[in-house]
Amino acid sequence: VPLLPAHVNPVSPGLSGESAANSYEFAIRQQLKSRTVQVSRSTDCPRFDLILLSLGSGGHVASLYPNHPVLEEESQWVACVSKDASCESVTLTLPVINAAANVTIVASGLDTARPFMDTMVGRKPIRSHPAQMVLPLDGNLVWFADASAASLFLRANEPYATSATDS
Numbered sequence: 501v502p503l504l505p506a507h508v509n510p511v512s513p514g515l516s517g518e519s520a521a522n523s524y525e526f527a528i529r530q531q532l533k534s535r536t537v538q539v540s541r542s543t544d545c546p547r548f549d550l551i552l553l554s555l556g557s558g559g560h561v562a563s564l565y566p567n568h569p570v571l572e573e574e575s576q577w578v579a580c581v582s583k584d585a586s587c588e589s590v591t592l593t594l595p596v597i598n599a600a601a602n603v604t605i606v607a608s609g610l611d612t613a614r615p616f617m618d619t620m621v622g623r624k625p626i627r628s629h630p631a632q633m634v635l636p637l638d639g640n641l642v643w644f645a646d647a648s649a650a651s652l653f654l655r656a657n658e659p660y661a662t663s664a665t666d667s
Contacts, residue, residue, distance in 0.1 A: 506536060517580035517588030524590055525578040540599035542637045545577060551592070551600040555607040555631055555649070559615035563591035564630040571627055594633055601639045605631060607649035616645055617652040 509527040512520050528546055531537040540547040553561040563581040564571060570579045573593045582588045597603060607616040618624045619631040620643075626632045634641060 506534075507531075511590045517582065517590060521576075521578045521580040521590045525576065528577055528596075540638065543595060543599050545596045545599035547639075548596075548600045550602045550604065551597055553597070553603065553605045553631075553634070555605055555612050555616055555619070557609075557611035557615065559619065559624075559629040559631060561605060561631045561634060562597065563589040564594065564633070566628045566630060568630075571630060571633060594630075597634055598636050599639075600636055602642070603634055603636050603639060604642045604644065605634065607643065607645040609646070610648040610651065612645075612649045613652045616649045620653075 509524065509531070512523045515523065528537065532539060532546055537546045537548060539545070555561055559566050563583075565581065565583050568581060568583075570581050570591070570593060573579055574595055576593055577596045579591055579593050580588055581591050615629060615631070619629045622632060624632075
């Protein structure tokens with residue numbers, strides 16, 4: 501796919517997480533100002549053509565971790581997230597993800613089977629599975645899952661049935 505260099509903004513390496521998040525958000529705001537990226541019809545967020553995410557083994561997407569305060573963020577487009585004291589990451593926030601024209605989430609591998617099933621059937625509190633919070637306002641959400649990630653939906657060729665032991 502031919503991409504113009506002006507359409508690619510990597511997160512700045514070598515900066516603190518907070519500085520990198522601020523720099524990245526500034527770059528996105530500049531893209532809106534130059535109309536490289538359009539504004540969502542429903543919000544003031546950027547409307548990216550496509551956001552591609554993967555489901556993590558802990559039920560997270562992007563760096564939106566279960567029960568993390570950033571899940572409630574509404575004003576920032578980009579946030580610094582620290583899952584623990586040793587690691588910071590930069591992530592788009594849910595308002596930006598949900599403003600996209602198309603969001604794709606990929607679930608791959610046996611380690612995503614439980615979070616994929618829990619997300620699809622909605623049996624857990626929504627904040628414990630951030631992937632459930634990805635709901636594009638005026639866009640499309642498409643999931644791709646391999647056989648390993650979808651393995652809990654079928655048991656001996658029978659549809660998955662919930663039971664007390666699956667909690």
